Amino acid sequence: MADLNRPRQSTIKRLYAECSNRCAFPKCTEPVIRGGALLGKVCHIKGAKPTAKRYDASQTDEDRHGFDNLIILCSNHYDIIDADEQTYTVERLSRMKREHEERATACSDEEAQRATNIILAGGLAVQNVVTANQSGGIAANVINVNLSNVLLDQRPWIEVIEVIAGPLTFDDEGGRLAVAIKVKSVGKTPACDVKFAGGLYLIGKDHMDVLEEQEGLCGESKNWKASGDLTLFKDRETILEASLPIPQSDMDQFNIEVPGKPRFIAPVLIGCINYASAIDNARYQTGFIYAVAEGPEPGKIHNVTVASKGSAAISFDENAPNAIAPERGDIPRGRVSLTPWLGGGFFAK
Ligand SMILES: [Zn+2]
Numbered sequence: 001m002a003d004l005n006r007p008r009q010s011t012i013k014r015l016y017a018e019c020s021n022r023c024a025f026p027k028c029t030e031p032v033i034r035g036g037a038l039l040g041k042v043c044h045i046k047g048a049k050p051t052a053k054r055y056d057a058s059q060t061d062e063d064r065h066g067f068d069n070l071i072i073l074c075s076n077h078y079d080i081i082d083a084d085e086q087t088y089t090v091e092r093l094s095r096m097k098r099e100h101e102e103r104a105t106a107c108s109d110e111e112a113q114r115a116t117n118i119i120l121a122g123g124l125a126v127q128n129v130v131t132a133n134q135s136g137g138i139a140a141n142v143i144n145v146n147l148s149n150v151l152l153d154q155r156p157w158i159e160v161i162e163v164i165a166g167p168l169t170f171d172d173e174g175g176r177l178a179v180a181i182k183v184k185s186v187g188k189t190p191a192c193d194v195k196f197a198g199g200l201y202l203i204g205k206d207h208m209d210v211l212e213e214q215e216g217l218c219g220e221s222k223n224w225k226a227s228g229d230l231t232l233f234k235d236r237e238t239i240l241e242a243s244l245p246i247p248q249s250d251m252d253q254f255n256i257e258v259p260g261k262p263r264f265i266a267p268v269l270i271g272c273i274n275y276a277s278a279i280d281n282a283r284y285q286t287g288f289i290y291a292v293a294e295g296p297e298p299g300k301i302h303n304v305t306v307a308s309k310g311s312a313a314i315s316f317d318e319n320a321p322n323a324i325a326p327e328r329g330d331i332p333r334g335r336v337s338l339t340p341w342l343g344g345g346f347f348a349k
Pocket residue numbers: 023024025028029030073074075076077
């Protein structure tokens with residue numbers, strides 16, 4: 001078994017299921033997840049790395065990334081705890097976690113799974129929170145908390161409200177899907193330099209890790225240089241259009257063959273809207289995932305399950321009327337359906 005270097009998905013799920021969607025700090029009411037956005041952090045009580053606070057070299061990786069060593073905190077309380085190792089000892093944090101979990105009300109398995117996917121897609125941390133320079137002590141923490149609050153409150157925020165698709169065409173070079181992504185700016189400050197990154201990925205017989213693909217795509221898009229092309233002010237909507245290819249080589253490699261049937265493909269649209277803040281130049285992302293099928297009954301073809309090893313798996317029903325077989329030819333707009341990825345996949349960070 002490979003060395004464990006991060007908490008297991010099942011551990012995060014249990015942690016979320018016992019936290020009432022709240023930060024574990026006493027009396028804090030900050031949610032861990034709001035809508036599709038991750039606001040909290042999964043934190044290690046005994047540090048995860050030798051350089052981290054409260055690191056215990058004698059701890060096994062299994063214990064280090066295990067349920068008892070993890071606590072969910074909002075980013076303000078994470079900063080406060082991280083800045084004061086004397087006050088926030090291992091014992092105190094463990095007690096804080098236990099008392100919080102005793103008070104928590106259970107959530108449904110479905111809700112815990114959705115939250116787990118959001119947490120995993122968020123890379124276990126809230127990004128882009130600017131931290132003030134700290135000299136230590138309570139006063140510095142208070143300044144830090146307020147600054148983070150202000151920036152989080154004022155950050156730009158884009159929602160993906162609709163993705164209209166079609167047609168899906170096939171020729172000698174492979175397939176191509178036209179997409180029109182309707183986005184809306186809902187944050188208090190403008191979203192600057194709005195860009196779309198995305199692509200069509202084919203799921204093979206042995207499935208693929210869709211959330212990992214999304215993480216990679218959104219991670220890459222963070223490094224883009226600003227061009228200043230598109231700025232969206234509050235409550236403004238726009239449509240971002242793209243024509244996304246499915247290379248023939250992908251169709252040859254990642255298809256689903258059933259004896260006596262045409263060759264099927266199961267495309268997934270993975271996208272990321274990337275935008276910058278005018279107040280601190282930080283870049284933010286809104287990510288989304290859709291399964292592509294032939295209408296009018298989306299959903300039948302894709303039975304999404306999340307495998308225990310942490311990857312999103314997909315099972316395929318070749319008898320479903322909406323399974324896509326390129327040999328049958330183009331699918332006109334209006335018959336292409338996009339179904340939000342059932343295993344999660346929406347996030348903003
Ligand atoms: Zn908190």
